């Protein structure tokens with residue numbers, strides 16, 4: 014085992030060493046609990062009720078005895094919410110991606126994947142036996158010209174993209190991806206982990222772009238971000254759902270979600286459906302946060318989503334600011350390579366309905382002080 018200390022000391026020397034922090038009691042500005050549903054009284058009480066009725070774990074995979082009416086109700090609600098005929102739950106977003114993508118493209122097929130896609134999508138594409146090409150971020154002209162030249166060489170083509178990019182907060186151009194997928198006969202896989210509950214009235218990036226689901230579109234989302242729970246789902250056609258239940262290895266060979274998590278997520282979906290104003294309040298809070306942060310001496314990325322990265326650049330500087338914030342009870346982690354490219358280390362701020370305006374003002378003030386900025 015003497016190779017391990019070498020790896021760790023190299024990470025330390027490059028300011029890339031990572032440690033977990035106990036988050037209780039800290040002011041959290043980096044979680045994905047965008048709507049504050051994790052502690053919403055109705056969400057929590059729905060989960061507790063199911064927990065008391067069904068017990069702690071689910072005790073088996075979905076195909077054995079781990080599928081209950083809580084799972085089915087949530088799948089039905091998510092299909093309705095996303096405007097698709099069917100939906101299948103997975104244990105997590107990572108599991109949904111690695112279970113689904115290798116089924117959509119295999120030998121003789123092609124996957125075209127945005128370079129800023131989430132690591133779980135990257136791993137999912139690596140698991141597929143299809144040929145893979147990574148395209149420059151949101152460079153759909155590149156995609157078009159590649160397909161113009163090479164489309165005929167492949168059987169199926171799968172376009173893979175984040176809906177809202179997790180480290181930059183920008184959105185994929187779904188309208189253009191729809192046009193491309195139609196022209197070149199492609200499947201389109203959209204990971205809407207961060208768009209679900211935050212854009213398109215909460216329904217995600219398709220709704221945000223004014224688009225309806227089409228047969229060739231596979232919509233993935235997580236329960237663990239704006240919906241405040243844990244787990245994930247894939248929405249699409251009835252045939253796709255049946256294929257996943259029969260073939261997705263991360264569904265078949267993994268214990269299903271505990272019913273209490275499904276009950277909590279179902280309540281979260283119902284709350285958004287009942288009052289889309291919740292999502293609008295998040296947008297307003299996000300705008301407020303941006304107006305407070307935009308003058309800071311960082312590259313502040315803002316695309317109207319609650320992910321507002323403050324790009325510091327140097328890994329060491331991002332860690333210094335993050336550590337100083339922590340000493341003041343504020344949690345805003347430095348995101349570094351390999352999550353983002355080297356030299357683009359950032360404080361990935363996420364806005365949540367949990368934050369009061371004063372919290373955001375205090376944070377902006379602290380960041381101003383720590384960056385040595387005097388206006």
Ligand SMILES: Cc1ncc(COP(=O)(O)O)c(C=O)c1O
Pocket residue numbers: 105106107108131133175179204206207235236237244245
């Ligand atoms: C875009 C994206 N996809 C997938 C995942 C994985 O989801 P999960 O945390 O449920 O595994 C995440 C984040 O965790 C994500 O940001």
